[in-house]
Amino acid sequence: MGIETENNALRLQHLPCGYLRRARWRLLAEIVVDQKTIAAGFVSDGLSVPWPFWILLNPTGRYMRQGIYHDYLLSLSLHWPAAARFFRISLRNAGMNLFGAYALWVIVRVWGVLRSKYSKQR
Numbered sequence: 001m002g003i004e005t006e007n008n009a010l011r012l013q014h015l016p017c018g019y020l021r022r023a024r025w026r027l028l029a030e031i032v033v034d035q036k037t038i039a040a041g042f043v044s045d046g047l048s049v050p051w052p053f054w055i056l057l058n059p060t061g062r063y064m065r066q067g068i069y070h071d072y073l074l075s076l077s078l079h080w081p082a083a084a085r086f087f088r089i090s091l092r093n094a095g096m097n098l099f100g101a102y103a104l105w106v107i108v109r110v111w112g113v114l115r116s117k118y119s120k121q122r
Contacts, residue, residue, distance in 0.1 A: 010065060015043065022048060023059075025068075033069040034090050044071040048111075057104075066090045070108070084108040 011028035022045045030040050047067035049059040057063070069090050073083040088105035092098065 010068075025064075027068070031065060031068070033065055033072075034086070034093055036069065036072070038068060038072045042068070042072060042075075044068040046071075063091060063094060063096065066094055080112045081109065084112065 010031060013026040013028055015024040015026055017023055024043055024045050027038060027040050027042045027044075031038050044067065046064045047057065047059040047061075049057050059067070066087060070083055070087040073086055074080060078086075084105055087108060088101050091101040091104060096104075
């Protein structure tokens, strides 16, 4: 059983996770992000921000909705560079400044490249 919370008009349930695993959240009510409806029940890790950077970007803060949107796009089998681009656009639509949106976009793209290289080595 998780913890139910409201975050930036999001109704979320925090799902239990192990000590070194990323937190996961279940939507308890549908949300609309950039004209895409994400159904209740969708599970996301929100914004995957390493803890040393939480001072700069709270993973459960203002832009968590955009992190859920990015995960949703990936769940639709959208190619990850396209999902990263839509994530950047969504951050700008939510009011993030241009520098911040591009910085997060670069981080998501680099993470995608590293993750895909690591997956191929397994």
